[in-house]
Amino acid sequence: xxxxxxxxxxxxxxxxxxxxxxxxxxxxxxxxxxxxxxxxxxxxxxxxxxxxxxxxxxxxxxxxxxxxxxxxxxxxxxxxxxxxxxxxxxxxxxxxxxxxxxxxx
Amino acid sequence: xxxxxxxxxxxxxxxxxxxxxxxxxxxxxxxxxxxxxxxxxxxxxxxxxxxxxxxxxxxxxxxxxxxxxxxxxxxxxxxxxxxxxxxxxxxxxxxxxxxxxxxxxxxxxxxxxxxxxxxxxxxxxxxxxxxxxxxxxxxxxxxxxxxxxxxxxxxxxxxxxxxxxxxxxxxxxxxxxxxxxxxxxxxxxxxxxxxxxxxxxxxxxxxxxxxxxxxxxxxxxxxxxxxxxxxxxxxxxxxxxxxxxxxxxxxxxxxxxxxxxxxxxxxxxxxxxxxxxxxxxxxxxxxxxxxxxxxxxxxxxxxxxxxxxxxxxxxxxxxxxxxxxxxxxxxxxxxxxxxxxxxxxxxxxxxxxxxxxxxxxxxxxxxxxxxxxxxxxxxxxxxxxxxxxxxxxxxxxxxxxxxxxxxxxxxxxxxxxxxxxxxxxxxxxxxxxxxxxxxxxxxxxxxxxxxxxxxxxxxxxxxxxxxxxxxxxxxxxxxxxxxxxxxxxxxxxxxxxxxxxxxxxxxxxxxxxxxxxxxxxxxxxxxxxxxxxxxxxxxxxxxxxxxxxxxxxxxxxxxxxxxxxxxxxxxxxxxxxxxxxxxxxxxxxxxxxx
Numbered sequence: 171x172x173x174x175x176x177x178x179x180x181x182x183x184x185x186x187x188x189x190x191x192x193x194x195x196x197x198x199x200x201x202x203x204x205x206x207x208x209x210x211x212x213x214x215x216x217x218x219x220x221x222x223x224x225x226x227x228x229x230x231x232x233x234x235x236x237x238x239x240x241x242x243x244x245x246x247x248x249x250x251x252x253x254x255x256x257x258x259x260x261x262x263x264x265x266x267x268x269x270x271x272x273x274x275x
Numbered sequence: 276x277x278x279x280x281x282x283x284x285x286x287x288x289x290x291x292x293x294x295x296x297x298x299x300x301x302x303x304x305x306x307x308x309x310x311x312x313x314x315x316x317x318x319x320x321x322x323x324x325x326x327x328x329x330x331x332x333x334x335x336x337x338x339x340x341x342x343x344x345x346x347x348x349x350x351x352x353x354x355x356x357x358x359x360x361x362x363x364x365x366x367x368x369x370x371x372x373x374x375x376x377x378x379x380x381x382x383x384x385x386x387x388x389x390x391x392x393x394x395x396x397x398x399x400x401x402x403x404x405x406x407x408x409x410x411x412x413x414x415x416x417x418x419x420x421x422x423x424x425x426x427x428x429x430x431x432x433x434x435x436x437x438x439x440x441x442x443x444x445x446x447x448x449x450x451x452x453x454x455x456x457x458x459x460x461x462x463x464x465x466x467x468x469x470x471x472x473x474x475x476x477x478x479x480x481x482x483x484x485x486x487x488x489x490x491x492x493x494x495x496x497x498x499x500x501x502x503x504x505x506x507x508x509x510x511x512x513x514x515x516x517x518x519x520x521x522x523x524x525x526x527x528x529x530x531x532x533x534x535x536x537x538x539x540x541x542x543x544x545x546x547x548x549x550x551x552x553x554x555x556x557x558x559x560x561x562x563x564x565x566x567x568x569x570x571x572x573x574x575x576x577x578x579x580x581x582x583x584x585x586x587x588x589x590x591x592x593x594x595x596x597x598x599x600x601x602x603x604x605x606x607x608x609x610x611x612x613x614x615x616x617x618x619x620x621x622x623x624x625x626x627x628x629x630x631x632x633x634x635x636x637x638x639x640x641x642x643x644x645x646x647x648x649x650x651x652x653x654x655x656x657x658x659x660x661x662x663x664x665x666x667x668x669x670x671x672x673x674x675x676x677x678x679x680x681x682x683x684x685x686x687x688x689x690x691x692x693x694x695x696x697x698x699x700x701x702x703x704x705x706x707x708x709x710x711x712x713x714x715x716x717x718x719x720x721x722x723x724x725x726x727x728x729x730x731x732x733x734x735x736x737x738x739x740x741x742x743x744x745x746x747x748x749x750x751x752x753x754x755x756x757x758x759x760x761x762x763x764x765x766x767x768x769x770x771x772x773x774x775x776x777x778x779x780x781x782x783x784x785x786x787x788x789x790x791x792x793x794x795x796x797x798x799x800x801x802x803x804x805x806x807x808x809x810x811x812x813x814x815x816x817x818x819x820x821x822x823x824x825x826x827x828x829x830x831x832x833x834x835x836x837x838x839x840x841x842x843x844x845x846x847x848x849x850x851x852x853x854x855x856x857x858x859x860x861x862x863x864x865x866x867x868x869x
Contacts, residue, residue: 195400197397197399197400197403200397200399202394202395202396202397203399205394205395206394209394229399229400229403229404230399230403233403233404233406233407233408234407236400236403236404237382237404237407237408240383240384240385240386240387241400242384242386242398242400242401242404242425243386243396243397243398243399243400243401243428244396244397244399244400244403245396246396246400255387255389256389256391257387257389257390257391258390258391258392258393259390259391259392259393259396259428260392260393260394260395260396261393261394261395261396262393262394263393263394263395264393264394267391267392267393268391268393270391271391271393
């Protein structure tokens with residue numbers, strides 16, 4: 171089951187290209203899932219200036235999405251707005267890695 | 276080889292195992308080794324180097340289960356799903372219908388190598404997928420192939436271990452019968468990194484593929500099985516076009532059928548030597564050096580069996596089908612009608628071409644499908660080329676057992692390497708399994724080589740104990756009449772010499788009689804000839820006598836006439852008259868006849 175989580179504002183997207191659309195796979199309220207959710211929100215607020223969208227998928231409720239996206243590890247972040255498929259596993263605690271993955275450095 | 280009593284055996288094992296529930300793998304031979312199957316609801320670890328057959332074993336377990344209605348999940352970290360399906364097809368398994376029916380699920384658990392790792396993560400995604408799928412399919416068996424690929428992502432042995440335990444616990448809690456496959460280093464020992472898996476799993480199976488004398492043999496060994504007995508040997512196995520085939524030798528119980536009635540060898544005189552022919556379901560070893568006629572004797576049997584409408588499988592390690600058929604034409608044994616009628620099937624392969632297990636499974640497959648009454652193996656001596664002497668022994672033991680269980684008449688041809696090597700007679704040490712031994716050899720007598728045939732041993736029957744001369748002619752083989760003269764069995768020139776000697780003696784006696792007869796005839800002829808001469812002389816003498824008498828008469832008449840003309844005077848009395856005795860005829864023998 172897809173669950174749209176916090177939806178950031180899309181306004182201002184025209185100033186710095188397209189907005190980032192994220193799909194974050196979590197395993198319920200597991201500690202690292204919770205951390206990932208928090209880290210992602212902070213990251214978006216800090217670097218993406220509200221031009222982002224986050225869709226949260228709980229694999230415990232929606233295993234089919236996990237299967238379709240080949241998410242074996244959680245938490246997992248998939249960036250669906252970019253041309254290249256980007257997957258980031260983990261709590262997203264390493265901000266530099268996330269930035270370089272999103273080519274924002 | 277999966278025996279026919281597979282299911283019953285499984286039940287027996289279940290009962291024996293006292294409460295340890297097992298899940299049959301349905302893989303040929305594996306359940307025998309595992310005393311019934313894998314531990315139900317527990318974890319089994321299959322470890323082995325690359326290419327040792329781990330994935331195939333796991334997949335076959337699921338495929339066979341799915342085909343029997345037991346749903347299962349195959350998670351692969353290395354291969355793509357289409358590749359797995361394709362490989363399965365080459366093993367004769369069509370996964371697609373089972374996947375459609377929801378009995379089999381192929382999960383391509385591919386981790387994007389481009390994926391970025393940032394911070395802590397765990398296997399909850401995988402578990403969630405397994406959980407969802409297992410519930411939907413009502414699956415209770417899972418194979419996780421090449422788990423080590425996923426674990427490497429953690430890049431930390433402690434994390435790997437933790438995650439694996441979480442996964443393991445989840446699987447056990449959910450009653451999943453689990454098979455994990457893990458690659459090991461080449462020497463077959465699991466690397467230290469995954470040693471904990473051995474402790475975690477209830478059953479550990481190790482696969483390897485050592486190469487000895489250039490022939491690779493796959494082997495399977497059960498390293499541990501908590502709470503259960505298991506076959507502790509190293510079991511060679513092969514991956515055939517029907518999947519894995521393990522033939523646990525030590526489990527091949529002796530369930531041989533009793534020897535059946537006689538079946539003709541195809542040659543009346545050999546039948547006589549064998550007390551009526553081969554016994555059905557018996558094993559005959561035909562041993563001899565090259566060219567002694569072993570294949571001819573076997574082919575004669577093949578031809579006659581096929582003519583009776585029986586089926587024969589000829590396993591030939593020496594020649595191709597064409598070569599064999601044409602080489603048998605020269606001794607006048609035409610196998611083509613039997614082949615055309617589909618009663619004779621030739622299974623040819625170079626012994627080196629594949630491992631012993633593959634040879635075995637090929638043979639067993641044909642035996643199963645073709646259901647022959649008789650099987651010939653030509654030549655068992657070549658089996659050593661599959662590997663070692665031990666390999667050959669294993670091959671033959673299993674072939675003999677399989678044939679005896681099915682009541683198939685088996686003829687093993689053994690080529691001995693040298694002249695007079697009696698110790699080779701037994702043929703790779705299998706003589707105890709053999710019921711009849713026919714020994715063909717060359718013997719040298721008087722500077723000449725001749726073929727000899729001997730029935731050495733024949734279980735449960737009288738048989739000739741004589742060496743018999745054996746000829747291969749252009750119309751099959753011949754066993755001439757037993758030589759009944761003085762002395763022992765003689766062959767070839769020696770036999771001919773002896774026969775000639777006797778012939779000469781006989782002729783001499785005959786000639787003496789003839790000579791006497793001729794003498795008598797000649798004597799009689801001489802007698803007759805002499806008689807004829809004497810008769811002729813007598814006749815000549817008589818003729819002379821008559822002439823003389825006639826002359827005398829003429830002289831007398833002339834004198835009388837002259838006297839009458841001179842006037843018949845009184846002086847007539849003065850003339851002598853012829854003596855009276857001279858007038859008697861035949862009274863005296865003529866003197867000049869001698």
